[in-house]
Amino acid sequence: MKHWKKILIAIILLSILTGIGYAYYIWNKPARNVANERAIKITATALYDSFAHDEQAANASFLNKAIEVTGIVNNIKKNQAGETVVYLQSSDIVFGVNCTFKQPPKAINKGSTITFKGICTGYLSDVILNEGILIK
Known part of the structure; x- marks a missing residue:
């Protein structure tokens, strides 16, 4: 059971980090000219x-x-x-x-x-x- 909790926490953290990285990319994307x-x-x-x-x-x-x-x-x-x-x-x-x-x-x-x-x-x-x- 502990093994599944660790996997679930790792997936959640990876999802959060991916979301933060994507948001950072969109926020800093150069304006269209x-x-x-x-x-x-x-x-x-x-x-x-x-x-x-x-x-x-x-x-x-x-x-x-x-x-x-x-x-x-x-x-x-x-x-x-x-x-x-x-x-x-x-x-x-x-x-x-x-x-x-x-x-x-x-x-x-x-x-x-x-x-x-x-x-x-x-x-x-x-x-x-x-x-x-x-x-x-």
């Missing part, structure tokens, strides 16, 4: 339409990947974290592509055409792109 990544180039309308028509296929193609999207600025706001969020027009009157900037961009005007590069994190009525930079 979208500027250095090769991006999928697409228009805001085409990106939005791909998610609106077949979300599963669009997730397979774009989710967690660097996307370089070009579109017309529909709106500019700040989110709760103080980051600049630009909404690009799509084929839908209400929804489009939501682009959150990593650093505040230089002057962007409503109605202008921009190219934004960011990480696609999904679709929630808008296509969501984060950690972005302004290309032009």
Whole structure:
């Protein structure tokens, strides 16, 4: 019986140490830099339409990947974290592509055409792109 207790304690300790090691690795993992990544180039309308028509296929193609999207600025706001969020027009009157900037961009005007590069994190009525930079 004592032999099984020792084995059980060793397994528990090994599991705890593995968990601590994994947590340390995740915590210290370097941040993703979208500027250095090769991006999928697409228009805001085409990106939005791909998610609106077949979300599963669009997730397979774009989710967690660097996307370089070009579109017309529909709106500019700040989110709760103080980051600049630009909404690009799509084929839908209400929804489009939501682009959150990593650093505040230089002057962007409503109605202008921009190219934004960011990480696609999904679709929630808008296509969501984060950690972005302004290309032009």
